[in-house]
Amino acid sequence: MKITFVYPDFFQYSDGSFFPEARMHLGICMMSAQLKAAGHEVSLIHCVRPWEREEFVSRVKEDSPDLLAFSATTMMYQKCKMYSEWTKESFPDLITLTGGVHAMLDPEDIVPGTPSMDYAVRGEGDHAIVEIMNTLRDGGDPLSLDNVWGRNTKGEVIRNKVRPLLEDLDALPFADRDLFDDALLCEDQKERGTVMACRGCPYNCTYCSNHIQRQQYENKKKYVRFRSVDNVIKELKSLKDRSSSLSFIRFDDDILTWDPEWFTDFCKRYKAEIGLPFVCNAFVNLLDEETIVMFAEAGCELMAMGIESGNPWLRGKILHRHMTNDDIVRVYQMCHDHGIKTVSTNMVAMPHETVDMILDTIKVNARAEPDTMQVSVFYPFPNTHMYDICKEEGYLTEDHRDSIFCDSILQLPGFNQPEMKAARENVHILTSVYNRAFKMPGPLSEMAVKSLDSLFLSDHMPRKMRMRILDHLLQREKNRGPLEFVKY
Ligand code: B12
Numbered sequence: 197m198k199i200t201f202v203y204p205d206f207f208q209y210s211d212g213s214f215f216p217e218a219r220m221h222l223g224i225c226m227m228s229a230q231l232k233a234a235g236h237e238v239s240l241i242h243c244v245r246p247w248e249r250e251e252f253v254s255r256v257k258e259d260s261p262d263l264l265a266f267s268a269t270t271m272m273y274q275k276c277k278m279y280s281e282w283t284k285e286s287f288p289d290l291i292t293l294t295g296g297v298h299a300m301l302d303p304e305d306i307v308p309g310t311p312s313m314d315y316a317v318r319g320e321g322d323h324a325i326v327e328i329m330n331t332l333r334d335g336g337d338p339l340s341l342d343n344v345w346g347r348n349t350k351g352e353v354i355r356n357k358v359r360p361l362l363e364d365l366d367a368l369p370f371a372d373r374d375l376f377d378d379a380l381l382c383e384d385q386k387e388r389g390t391v392m393a394c395r396g397c398p399y400n401c402t403y404c405s406n407h408i409q410r411q412q413y414e415n416k417k418k419y420v421r422f423r424s425v426d427n428v429i430k431e432l433k434s435l436k437d438r439s440s441s442l443s444f445i446r447f448d449d450d451i452l453t454w455d456p457e458w459f460t461d462f463c464k465r466y467k468a469e470i471g472l473p474f475v476c477n478a479f480v481n482l483l484d485e486e487t488i489v490m491f492a493e494a495g496c497e498l499m500a501m502g503i504e505s506g507n508p509w510l511r512g513k514i515l516h517r518h519m520t521n522d523d524i525v526r527v528y529q530m531c532h533d534h535g536i537k538t539v540s541t542n543m544v545a546m547p548h549e550t551v552d553m554i555l556d557t558i559k560v561n562a563r564a565e566p567d568t569m570q571v572s573v574f575y576p577f578p579n580t581h582m583y584d585i586c587k588e589e590g591y592l593t594e595d596h597r598d599s600i601f602c603d604s605i606l607q608l609p610g611f612n613q614p615e616m617k618a619a620r621e622n623v624h625i626l627t628s629v630y631n632r633a634f635k636m637p638g639p640l641s642e643m644a645v646k647s648l649d650s651l652f653l654s655d656h657m658p659r660k661m662r663m664r665i666l667d668h669l670l671q672r673e674k675n676r677g678p679l680e681f682v683k684y
């Protein structure tokens with residue numbers, strides 16, 4: 197039996213322009229390894245730019261699969277819908293399905309929401325997809341399987357339960373990276389080896405998909421699972437053998453420093469047996485000086501850490517991220533002290549956010565001094581707590597976006613679209629302005645910060661005058677040259 201995965205891997209903007217992500221998809225690579233081991237044939241349509249209908253249909257014809265399997269995040273699902281419609285119009289009997297995070301968060305959008313999609317496959321696909329292929333091969337009905345949603349012959353929607361989480365990740369084969377055509381990947385993928393050492397995240401940030409995914413598994417207590425250090429090191433060695441152009445490793449895990457025993461052992465072995473620089477994500481609350489030193493010595497060159505909002509109320513009460521601004525600043529400074537570069541991730545245009553809260557985000561970044569700031573626009577992923585807030589408060593619109601680096605899809609009482617755009621575009625430069633103020637000596641610093649605050653927030657000065665001073669400040673900062681950016 198043959199399966200063809202479809203992965204729409206580019207952003208398309210409202211003016212028709214597009215941006216290719218062009219990266220490997222570990223989930224697809226892992227399923228491919230399992231499918232091949234079970235004797236199935238696997239191919240991939242990796243769309244790194246918009247495809248015309250004729251081109252897509254003729255590629256499906258060429259691959260001629262028994263099953264066309266889409267992988268979708270929420271933002272990419274619109275494209276999957278369109279491709280599946282084209283497919284069904286040309287090949288009505290070809291089975292189509294969608295798996296991935298969107299199928300877990302919003303399965304109703306797939307079945308019954310998309311008539312051209314036969315099944316939604318929820319949760320981890322590793323075993324489910326092999327069982328689906330085996331069942332089809334044996335003439336059975338995929339609706340008899342856990343994780344699968346679809347319509348039966350009477351047209352009724354069958355919603356099967358999600359099977360338990362895999363507990364032993366070492367039992368999975370290594371990702372089949374050869375499924376991806378290197379020629380289609382973006383430049384930095386060629387020198388980077390992407391790996392995940394664990395699955396899941398224990399936190400409950402209200403905008404993230406993790407709390408929704410976790411609650412749907414019966415063994416949810418096992419949601420955070422690590423591969424053994426030995427298993428990860430073996431995969432890293434195989435990556436080094438596979439490519440001579442590999443110059444660094446990227447860990448895509450959400451919480452690599454969750455288990456002290458694990459990462460102590462990992463750091464020792466990584467340094468001795470792999471020895472390449474690496475980059476990773478980290479969570480402020482899971483880092484102390486000892487951990488940072490251990491990571492630096494093992495070869496960690498860069499850590500990306502979520503700040504998201506610098507306003508303690510918004511961050512704690514609304515986003516459910518429980519850390520203080522001083523914790524954030526301390527951890528970022530410790531990374532600098534030990535030679536690890538940092539990326540901060542931040543969001544703007546959140547429900548209940550105001551302009552002065554954005555200023556708090558700017559100020560905490562100005563104190564933390566990340567090497568790069570990533571500023572995205574909040575996007576409500578379906579059925580997350582933040583989505584529920586947006587729904588209850590009437591902020592949702594019918595709009596859709598491909599990326600979190602576009603305009604907001606929300607109608608927020610505190611902001612209009614031009615204000616949100618201005619906020620997002622000026623966060624970097626304003627951080628730089630505040631950073632200079634914080635660095636002034638002694639009481640001068642406090643005075644400079646207070647003056648800047650009143651420029652933004654005080655009603656005493658006429659708005660026109662405030663804007664003129666601000667424009668002047670921003671222009672002067674821009675003339676000083678761009679902020680340094682690091683590769684991430
Ligand atoms: C690495 C990563 C990226 C990489 C690679 C993307 C990728 N798809 O692998 C890059 C940088 C490109 C990226 C970009 C974006 N990302 Co991202 N990313 C991740 C991250 C950290 C790891 C993904 C991963 O490898 N997981 C490990 C594998 C094993 O899991 P998996 O991919 O989920 O696959 C399993 C199941 O979902 C399922 N499955 C997946 N596909 C299919 C297909 C079929 C047919 C079947 C049966 C099953 C199935 O089976 C797999 C094996 O168990 C996740 C968070 C996370 N921890 O998963 C966020 C995450 C996927 N990203 C997210 C977001 C928001 C984005 C962006 C939209 C951000 C932006 N820049 O605007 C873009 C969208 C890109 C795109 N093309 O869709 C969100 C998605 C939320 C949502 N509701 O859609 C996530 C979940 C983060 C979060 N916690 O909120 N991302």
Ligand code: SF4
Pocket residue numbers: 397398399400401404405406407450479502
């Ligand atoms: S720490 Fe990161 S991955 Fe974990 S729930 Fe929060 S945002 Fe999601």
